[in-house]
Amino acid sequence: MSILRHQKATNKEPWFAVRRDLSAKRASILSVISFALPLAIWAGVSYLPFLWHPDVRLQLSADRGDVTTVYIAGDRVSKGYFPTFTDAVRKQNAAIEAQLKSADPLAGVSERSVRRSNKNILRHLAPVLVSNGRIKDDQKKEDALIYEVWRDIAEGTWLPESPALSDENLAIVQRNWAAMSAVSKTYDSDNFISVPLISLIPQGRSANPDYLPSPDQVATAGIKILTEPAEGDRPSMLQRTGHSIRIVFGGFLLAAAVGIPIGVLCGTYSVFSKLVEPFTDFFRYMPAPTFSTLLVAIFLANDAPKIALVFVGTFFQLVLVVSNTTRRLDLPLLEAAQTLGANQWQLVTKVVIPGILPNLYNDLRILLGWAWTWLVIAELIGVKSGLTEFIETQGRFRNFDMVYPVIILIGLIGFFTDQILALLRGVIFPYSEEAAAASANPLIKALLFIPRWFKDAVEQRLPPEPATTNSTSH
Amino acid sequence: MTPPLIDTIDYREQSPAVKDRFDRMKERPVVLSVENLGKTFPTPTGEVAALKGVDFEVYRREFMCVIGPSGCGKSTLIRILAGLETESSGQVLLDGNPVAGPGPDRGMVFQSYTLFPWLTVKENVMFGPKMEGKSGSAVEGEARQWIDMVGLSRFENSYPHQLSGGMKQRVAIARALANRPRILLMDEPFGALDAQTRAQMQSYLLQIWRNLDITILFITHDLDEAVFLADRILVLKANPGEVDEIIEVSVPRPRRLDQAITPEFVATKHRINQLIHPESETEEDTLPFGRMTVEGDDVE
Numbered sequence: 001m002s003i004l005r006h007q008k009a010t011n012k013e014p015w016f017a018v019r020r021d022l023s024a025k026r027a028s029i030l031s032v033i034s035f036a037l038p039l040a041i042w043a044g045v046s047y048l049p050f051l052w053h054p055d056v057r058l059q060l061s062a063d064r065g066d067v068t069t070v071y072i073a074g075d076r077v078s079k080g081y082f083p084t085f086t087d088a089v090r091k092q093n094a095a096i097e098a099q100l101k102s103a104d105p106l107a108g109v110s111e112r113s114v115r116r117s118n119k120n121i122l123r124h125l126a127p128v129l130v131s132n133g134r135i136k137d138d139q140k141k142e143d144a145l146i147y148e149v150w151r152d153i154a155e156g157t158w159l160p161e162s163p164a165l166s167d168e169n170l171a172i173v174q175r176n177w178a179a180m181s182a183v184s185k186t187y188d189s190d191n192f193i194s195v196p197l198i199s200l201i202p203q204g205r206s207a208n209p210d211y212l213p214s215p216d217q218v219a220t221a222g223i224k225i226l227t228e229p230a231e232g233d234r235p236s237m238l239q240r241t242g243h244s245i246r247i248v249f250g251g252f253l254l255a256a257a258v259g260i261p262i263g264v265l266c267g268t269y270s271v272f273s274k275l276v277e278p279f280t281d282f283f284r285y286m287p288a289p290t291f292s293t294l295l296v297a298i299f300l301a302n303d304a305p306k307i308a309l310v311f312v313g314t315f316f317q318l319v320l321v322v323s324n325t326t327r328r329l330d331l332p333l334l335e336a337a338q339t340l341g342a343n344q345w346q347l348v349t350k351v352v353i354p355g356i357l358p359n360l361y362n363d364l365r366i367l368l369g370w371a372w373t374w375l376v377i378a379e380l381i382g383v384k385s386g387l388t389e390f391i392e393t394q395g396r397f398r399n400f401d402m403v404y405p406v407i408i409l410i411g412l413i414g415f416f417t418d419q420i421l422a423l424l425r426g427v428i429f430p431y432s433e434e435a436a437a438a439s440a441n442p443l444i445k446a447l448l449f450i451p452r453w454f455k456d457a458v459e460q461r462l463p464p465e466p467a468t469t470n471s472t473s474h
Numbered sequence: 475m476t477p478p479l480i481d482t483i484d485y486r487e488q489s490p491a492v493k494d495r496f497d498r499m500k501e502r503p504v505v506l507s508v509e510n511l512g513k514t515f516p517t518p519t520g521e522v523a524a525l526k527g528v529d530f531e532v533y534r535r536e537f538m539c540v541i542g543p544s545g546c547g548k549s550t551l552i553r554i555l556a557g558l559e560t561e562s563s564g565q566v567l568l569d570g571n572p573v574a575g576p577g578p579d580r581g582m583v584f585q586s587y588t589l590f591p592w593l594t595v596k597e598n599v600m601f602g603p604k605m606e607g608k609s610g611s612a613v614e615g616e617a618r619q620w621i622d623m624v625g626l627s628r629f630e631n632s633y634p635h636q637l638s639g640g641m642k643q644r645v646a647i648a649r650a651l652a653n654r655p656r657i658l659l660m661d662e663p664f665g666a667l668d669a670q671t672r673a674q675m676q677s678y679l680l681q682i683w684r685n686l687d688i689t690i691l692f693i694t695h696d697l698d699e700a701v702f703l704a705d706r707i708l709v710l711k712a713n714p715g716e717v718d719e720i721i722e723v724s725v726p727r728p729r730r731l732d733q734a735i736t737p738e739f740v741a742t743k744h745r746i747n748q749l750i751h752p753e754s755e756t757e758e759d760t761l762p763f764g765r766m767t768v769e770g771d772d773v774e
């Protein structure tokens with residue numbers, strides 16, 4: 001609190017001033033908040049049960065005889081449907097109890113089908129036992145084991161804790177056990193109860209839909225998929241990332257290599273502009289993905305059609321953007337160069353190109369961002385590959401906790417590439433206005449320090465330990 | 475024509491020393507000769523005549539100013555001389571040879587800042603010689619001398635964005651001179667500068683001109699600037715741009731700022747003013763406004 005008041009005293013600039021830059025400190029505080037805020041919202045929606053949570057995630061399920069849909073533990077049902085579900089099961093139980101009290105309880109039911117549904121009721125408890133650690137995941141069908149647990153719960157010698165059973169379900173366990181133990185104290189498939197048992201009532205807790213996993217689920221899944229090594233023909237996440245980056249940069253660099261010269265010529269000479277730009281302008285409205293089948297037919301399998309798609313998506317935009325940037329070059333600069341004796345070739349190489357370079361650099365940064373969007377489509381054509389293939393497959397299985405880390409990974413790669421390129425701009429173009437700001441940037445200093453430090457380390461032939469290199473570099 | 479508020483001498487009256495100067499100047503060879511120059515621009519609403527029948531000559535080592543009302547075609551004229559625009563009729567001769575297209579024999583300084591932002595001051599000055607294929611330490615040494623001459627040695631490795639407007643124009647002058655042009659064309663080069671810097675730049679320019687064998691054609695719309703700098707002033711009139719009069723400035727050289735109140739200076743200025751503003755349009759009575767004061771204002 002005292003710190004806040006102190007800041008207020010020293011910093012008289014208002015927070016809300018029209019078109020005024022904030023101080024560096026305030027700007028960085030806000031940048032941190034800009035990331036923290038969405039994270040906080042995500043965490044809030046995930047961990048505060050009273051926020052949203054429109055579903056119930058079943059911890060214990062039951063079979064409804066009157067509908068064909070089967071829910072198993074782990075499934076989500078909407079909060080609207082859940083009471084209907086439990087009520088239906090209760091009604092079903094009441095009907096069974098009523099039938100058992102009637103004159104001829106077993107009229108019209110086959111012993112085999114009763115046994116089968118009884119076995120199902122027995123096994124419905126299994127997921128609760130797994131989450132309590134009482135049985136292992138692969139023991140969910142070992143009836144003898146589950147039979148023992150029914151006994152333990154009924155006799156009160158062991159009770160599940162997370163999740164615990166509702167009192168209603170405890171009563172049902174005791175009631176069923178009484179009936180089962182009357183037939184046999186231990187599990188015996190030949191001598192299994194043939195009088196109908198009643199179902200456990202479904203239990204669950206509020207949950208978000210599966211398409212919004214919580215941050216910790218995503219983090220856990222992220223660490224898992226990032227550290228998983230390659231196996232057979234399934235590449236590791238690092239290999240997938242490398243593959244995706246190769247396609248993005250392959251297509252992008254190709255488009256730049258061909259497109260920049262054309263764009264520069266179009267921006268410099270009307271002849272090229274009128275010859276190239278009308279068609280380019282038309283072509284860019286034909287969405288690149290519509291060419292995917294053609295590209296596969298032309299370039300066949302593997303990476304070639306994918307790189308071609310990124311190329312098609314980027315190239316036409318690039319030509320237009322570069323020619324526009326070239327046209328925006330100050331005309332008086334070109335005139336001045338002409339009065340200084342520059343010929344046509346010199347005008348292009350000594351004035352146009354260096355003149356547009358800083359803006360061209362920014363254009364390419366933006367176009368590289370677009371190339372990443374084309375990647376997603378490119379990786380789905382022909383033989384699916386890379387990061388997108390992983391997203392596709394996991395998404396189909398609704399493993400959304402695996403999908404998010406990859407989406408975030410793509411975002412991070414793009415974001416950091418762009419941030420680094422933005423910072424390097426000042427270093428590459430020392431004459432631009434940002435140069436001074438950039439050289440004062442701590443991140444730039446750090447970036448420039450790494451190669452120097454590396455060089456020192458190699459030259460001195462010392463183990464690259466910070467302590468030693470520090471003392472040698474001074 | 476409104477009579478002058480103060481009595482002035484005839485602007486054509488020349489002291490013997492000044493007359494002698496002009497006589498000697500006219501004996502020197504003609505560097506630039508403009509013959510019956512005309513220029514029309516095609517526009518959506520028909521042709522616009524910017525220049526018509528412009529005829530004049532500039533002698534070697536002369537400092538000539540061109541002045542005229544806004545839009546009279548001053549920039550068009552100098553751009554044709556530089557080869558950046560083609561004439562519609564007539565011709566331009568440099569040392570007797572017709573000019574076609576821009577070339578390093580005619581240096582140009584623009585009103586807007588045209589230093590190459592990606593080159594340092596020294597590299598900017600070396601640009602012209604490098605285009606000619608020259609390189610090496612000789613070019614660099616010469617560039618240093620030009621930079622020295624405009625007083626910017628300390629800044630030879632600075633980038634243009636680190637310089638003030640006046641400094642940028644000094645570099646632009648050095649850059650144009652480094653090509654050793656036959657004539658230096660300047661289109662309102664100090665137009666964007668504040669009054670003090672502009673006065674300083676005018677003195678600089680005169681110094682440079684005195685110490686070099688260079689002919690200068692200088693466009694301005696500032697009467698004081700024209701009279702302070704020029705040997706002769708070419709007055710253009712508008713619609714279409716035609717030569718109104720070529721005035722021989724009777725103010726003796728070397729010029730000093732305090733000459734601005736000498737009779738010759740005032741008379742010359744007054745004459746140009748008469749040519750550019752034939753009838754005074756800014757008389758108080760002709761203003762289209764009524765009085766817009768509120769009670770309590772202290773106005774006449």
Ligand SMILES: Nc1ncnc2c1ncn2[C@@H]1O[C@H](COP(=O)(O)OP(=O)(O)OP(=O)(O)O)[C@@H](O)[C@H]1O
Nearest residue numbers: 515517522524543544545546547548549550551695
């Ligand atoms: N490219 C062009 N196309 C059409 N008209 C033009 C063009 N350039 C100049 N003009 C016209 O020619 C006339 C002279 O223009 P110019 O720029 O030479 O005047 P100026 O004397 O330099 O004016 P200022 O004092 O404002 O700089 C103007 O009427 C202008 O509208």
Ligand SMILES: [Mg+2]
Nearest residue numbers: 548549550661
């Ligand atoms: Mg002009």
